[in-house]
Amino acid sequence: MQSLLGHQPALVLKGCRFRLSNLTVAILGAGKIGSIMARSFSDCGIHVIATARSRERIEKLRMQGFEATSDNVYAVEKASVVFISVKPYQYPALAWQIGGHVSGKPVVSVMAGIPLRVLRKTLPGAEVYRAMPNLNAAVKRSATGLVAPSNAQYKELIKSILSCMGSVYELPEQLIDAWTAVAGSGPAIIAEFIDSMILAALAVGIPRDLAYDAVLESIIGTAEYLRTRPVHPAQLRDEVTTPGGTTIMALKIIEGKGMKSALIDAVEKATARARKLAREIEERIEEQHENSGAS
Ligand SMILES: NC(=O)C1=CN([C@@H]2O[C@H](COP(=O)(O)OP(=O)(O)OC[C@H]3O[C@@H](n4cnc5c(N)ncnc54)[C@H](OP(=O)(O)O)[C@@H]3O)[C@@H](O)[C@H]2O)C=CC1
Ligand SMILES: O=C(O)[C@@H]1CCC=N1
Structure with missing residues (x-):
């Protein structure tokens, strides 16, 4: 963990919090939620490198005071911790770009639906997490769900970073799609x-x-x-x-x-949609793999 934070000595602060100002974090896909994350992390003293595709979005991020680029590989290589906040269907193309550059780093996906299993497969050697914040991070009131891998090395650091957006709740992976429906949506x-x-x-x-x-x-x-x-x-x-x-x-x-039953149905449907997304994205990744001629 020390290596992530450079040579600064006081890594662990009182109350087991980290000195986040030593940290560089990449946010790949700094759109609506990604730019709110960038602001929250930056307010905690973290150096943020935000990425997007369009010139307009990159310009906007720069106007907000962030280092911004379209070069995901540069951002990943510069950062100690990587967050992924592209839309789920945009993930296969992004994974293709960065998959060879994340080994040994903690990578946190805030994308709906995409399971740890798929993240692990597409980001070899990374320590992958799933987090589900919500828009209320803009006022530091996100209720963020976090799924950590077993034997996570960087969990406390990731919790500290996420707590810049509000409250953090650790969950088993089988609850994150439901959390997405209740707290994310x-x-x-x-x-x-x-x-x-x-x-x-x-x-x-x-x-x-x-x-x-x-x-x-x-x-x-x-x-x-x-x-x-x-x-x-x-x-x-x-x-x-x-x-x-x-x-x-x-x-x-x-x-x-029937307000109650409408809400129960709504949350069940949103949860089911997150689960279906997982299958759709996995199929796209397999197609991409086959089209690339890989065995
Ligand atoms: N919106 C919300 O309240 C929440 C969303 N989420 C999750 O966060 C993710 C993003 O959602 P949201 O912020 O709403 O979506 P947005 O469309 O606003 O943001 C996605 C951003 O990703 C950028 N992007 C896409 N592909 C790439 C790429 N290959 N390299 C760099 N940047 C890229 C886009 O850039 P450009 O604009 O230049 O095309 C865009 O700015 C989703 O997966 C969603 O499930 C999670 C919690 C809450
Ligand atoms: O609507 C979506 O898919 C994302 C996930 C949670 C909030 N927005």
């Missing part, structure tokens, strides 16, 4: 709910800016309440619901229209 699902509540507020005559505040503050407050008190959501609901009052009228409609 979570901000989109919750944003749909917020949008619906704002429309509902408009429908009953609350002006738009007030509607936005009413909904957001209620959501943040409810999350804070549940986070800080030992109360089950159903108990909170009961505390709000006056017999014969207003809340029960709303709850009756929600129950009748």
Whole structure:
């Protein structure tokens, strides 16, 4: 581990945290989530080399103050830790480029669906991890799931880097697709709910800016309440619901229209999609392998 961080002596800090400012991290595919990761890591003092394909994106990353390039191999060779944040279907081409340059390095994929098995096969000799952050990393509130390989050498370092985006939860690999559906996609699902509540507020005559505040503050407050008190959501609901009052009228409609079952179905479908992605990407990698004439 020492070798990753150059010659700086104080590797392990109090509380088992690492001196991240000694570290160079490559983020391959710094698009929407990758550039948020770049900002979070950079705010922790990490030197980030971000990559993208298009000139526009590289220029944008440079304007944000990052070292940016289209040269993935350069980024991998310069970095001690590599993050991969291209879209899953973009991964086979990227793996083809960098596969011969990652041996001995920790490589963390934040791509939905792609299993450790496939990462190991395409990144020979690397210590591969899967992580699933979410967009809330932009406000340092990501709930990031982490899958580490067995006998991981760099796990504490990777956790420290990921914690620059918020909370980190270590998971067995069989839960990461479900985590992707709940926490990775979570901000989109919750944003749909917020949008619906704002429309509902408009429908009953609350002006738009007030509607936005009413909904957001209620959501943040409810999350804070549940986070800080030992109360089950159903108990909170009961505390709000006056017999014969207003809340029960709303709850009756929600129950009748099947909001809970819609959400359960939605998360199941998103989880299944992540699993299917794994098969699709593996097929593409095999095709690429065959087309290259390899045996
Ligand atoms: N968006 C989200 O909230 C989350 C996404 N993820 C995962 O992160 C990944 C990225 O998602 P997202 O950020 O939304 O997607 P984006 O399309 O915004 O980002 C992907 C980036 O990868 C770049 N790219 C593609 N191929 C290469 C290559 N060969 N070399 C260098 N750069 C390349 C693209 O560059 P260019 O723009 O120049 O084409 C683009 O900027 C996905 O795998 C997704 O599953 C995980 C958690 C949350
Ligand atoms: O929609 C997706 O596939 C990615 C994974 C989690 C969030 N966005």
